[in-house]
Amino acid sequence: MEHPSVLVFVEFPDPKFPTSGFLNGLAYPDAELIGFYQVDEDESVEEARAEHDEEFRAELARHAEQFEERGVRTEFDLTFDDDPVETREKVAKKDGVDAILTSGGANALGRVLIASRHTKNAEAKVNTLLNIVDRDELLSVDLIHVADPDDPEGEAEGESVLKSMSSILTDQGIPSIRINQEVRKGSDVSFELRQAARNYDLFVMGATEQDVGDEVFGPVGDYIVHEQDVAVLTLR
Structure with missing residues (x-):
């Protein structure tokens, strides 16, 4: 263990x-x-x-x-x-x-949103996540990728990333019925992630997603915590 x-x-x-x-x-x-x-x-x-x-x-x-x-x-x-x-x-x-x-304000840990920018070290990070969060408590694990609207291949690449992430989660014992996927198009990745994180118990991201903050709000994870009261777990 x-x-x-x-x-x-x-x-x-x-x-x-x-x-x-x-x-x-x-x-x-x-x-x-x-x-x-x-x-x-x-x-x-x-x-x-x-x-x-x-x-x-x-x-x-x-x-x-x-x-x-x-x-x-x-x-x-x-x-x-x-x-x-x-x-x-x-x-x-x-x-x-x-x-x-x-920490955020949720008094449960059932609805989780994972931001997936790529699949580098994805298996190790999912393994880490599922040794932090009790998988039996999970009601849903949603996956999101923000694609560059100016990249003609961006949406397809995002779908491929999320398909791979979904496969890793099912291999780790998460039922496929609990996994949802969404590719959003947006030039402001930080904004899209902040909007998507609403109403979740936990928002999960890697260090590369944390880096997409801006000078006004700071790191995206901090904005999600302070403005939307959603806990953020940054996997390193």
């Missing part, structure tokens, strides 16, 4: 932790619960740590215990810095985690 490592990233002073129902939908991951506090320009890291460290660590410890009660082995830590995205990526790279989870 594999235990992929998942970085669960929460931002203080108003952290959003996975709900109890969401935690019940997890399979066998090991969690690294990282709390982050963004230091303002007019305060130092030392000042912020002196004021908040004890309180925030106590809250992290309470939630780590809830993870453990549901069979998820969990370590936690707290960091103070000025850039949450950079800090999250730095921690993920340093610790070599398999995925990053940013």
Whole structure:
């Protein structure tokens, strides 16, 4: 039984932790619960740590215990810095985690949307996903690919990608009746993914999809979490 490592990233002073129902939908991951506090320009890291460290660590410890009660082995830590995205990526790279989870508001883990840009390392990533998410809890696994409208082969290539992904999922034991596929045409990939992610319990993507954010909203996964309250799992 594999235990992929998942970085669960929460931002203080108003952290959003996975709900109890969401935690019940997890399979066998090991969690690294990282709390982050963004230091303002007019305060130092030392000042912020002196004021908040004890309180925030106590809250992290309470939630780590809830993870453990549901069979998820969990370590936690707290960091103070000025850039949450950079800090999250730095921690993920340093610790070599398999995925990053940013929590949403769903109290279940039944409806999942997977963004598929290509099939590189797809089998390994699906295997990781299904060792993080309990496949028995899945009601539907929808696949989406955003095709370039200016590419005459884009739609056909997208259909091929999703067909391959669907085959990998069925080989891993997901019934084909639970798998749906959609190829969307759009020049703004970030916008299309943000729109598609509505009403799901979890949006899953690889690092290449996370990179399609923009200067206004930042990484697409962060926008989905903050504006649509949908949890995002980024497979690395």
